[in-house]
Amino acid sequence: MTRGRFITFEGGEGTGKSTQARRLADALRADGREVVLTREPGGSPGAEAVRDLVVNGDKDRWSPVAETLLMYAARADHLDRIIRPALARGAWVVCDRFSDSTRAYQGLAGGAAPELIEAIDAAVVGPDRPDLTLIFDLPPETGLERAAARGGEARFEAKGADYHRKLANAFRTLAGRGEGRVLIDASGAPDEVAARVDAALRQALPLEAGA
Numbered sequence: 001m002t003r004g005r006f007i008t009f010e011g012g013e014g015t016g017k018s019t020q021a022r023r024l025a026d027a028l029r030a031d032g033r034e035v036v037l038t039r040e041p042g043g044s045p046g047a048e049a050v051r052d053l054v055v056n057g058d059k060d061r062w063s064p065v066a067e068t069l070l071m072y073a074a075r076a077d078h079l080d081r082i083i084r085p086a087l088a089r090g091a092w093v094v095c096d097r098f099s100d101s102t103r104a105y106q107g108l109a110g111g112a113a114p115e116l117i118e119a120i121d122a123a124v125v126g127p128d129r130p131d132l133t134l135i136f137d138l139p140p141e142t143g144l145e146r147a148a149a150r151g152g153e154a155r156f157e158a159k160g161a162d163y164h165r166k167l168a169n170a171f172r173t174l175a176g177r178g179e180g181r182v183l184i185d186a187s188g189a190p191d192e193v194a195a196r197v198d199a200a201l202r203q204a205l206p207l208e209a210g211a
């Protein structure tokens with residue numbers, strides 16, 4: 001059995017990750033693949049319980065280091081129970097946020113030491129890094145407007161304009177590191193963004209994407 005592929009969607013608030021992750025999962029299923037569409041923080045029962053602790057409540061509820069450890073506790077459970085078994089049976093895993101969100105939110109924008117995050121990531125994720133990471137880029141004001149119009153969990157949205165500018169820059173910095181990362185212009189209509197996602201997928205995984 002060939003191992004499946006692991007694709008993650010990353011970027012700031014309201015950039016369209018969840019919308020496009022769903023669309024990609026639908027398109028891959030239409031090609032006849034088994035797809036596991038999942039999200040972080042969360043994705044397994046234990047990790048969803050941790051999600052409640054990190055996405056709700058006062059914006060300063062956790063220090064960046066405490067928040068990093070909660071995110072990786074959730075990620076360890078999600079990997080063990082959902083992601084690794086899916087990849088092992090040949091399914092494609094499409095995940096809405098993953099380690100780059102911790103690197104950006106808690107690390108580069110939040111102040112947790114990047115070396116700490118990399119050490120924990122190496123221990124928790126190890127070789128099971130994403131094959132492709134799509135990093136959604138949009139002016140933070142636009143993303144926050146979209147997210148506010150949608151409503152829902154708003155702990156990170158409440159962190160202020162300066163934090164969200166740092167966050168957008170952090171994701172651009174991460175995109176520049178390569179290792180399977182592609183910066184996606186998240187402006188324009190959903191169909192336009194979906195076409196950019198499709199092009200990135202065909203470029204990164206040409207055989208599997210059938211290009």
Ligand SMILES: Nc1ncnc2c1ncn2[C@@H]1O[C@H](COP(=O)(O)OP(=O)(O)OP(=O)(O)O)[C@@H](O)[C@H]1O
Nearest residue numbers: 012013014015016017018019146147150188189190
């Ligand atoms: N290209 C687009 N143009 C305009 N609105 C969009 C676009 N894509 C998504 N939206 C809308 O913007 C809102 C946020 O989109 P979505 O939930 O997909 O973003 P997200 O990146 O997952 O946000 P979050 O970081 O809060 O999870 C939703 O109401 C969605 O319908």
Ligand SMILES: [Mg+2]
Nearest residue numbers: 017018019096
């Ligand atoms: Mg979302």
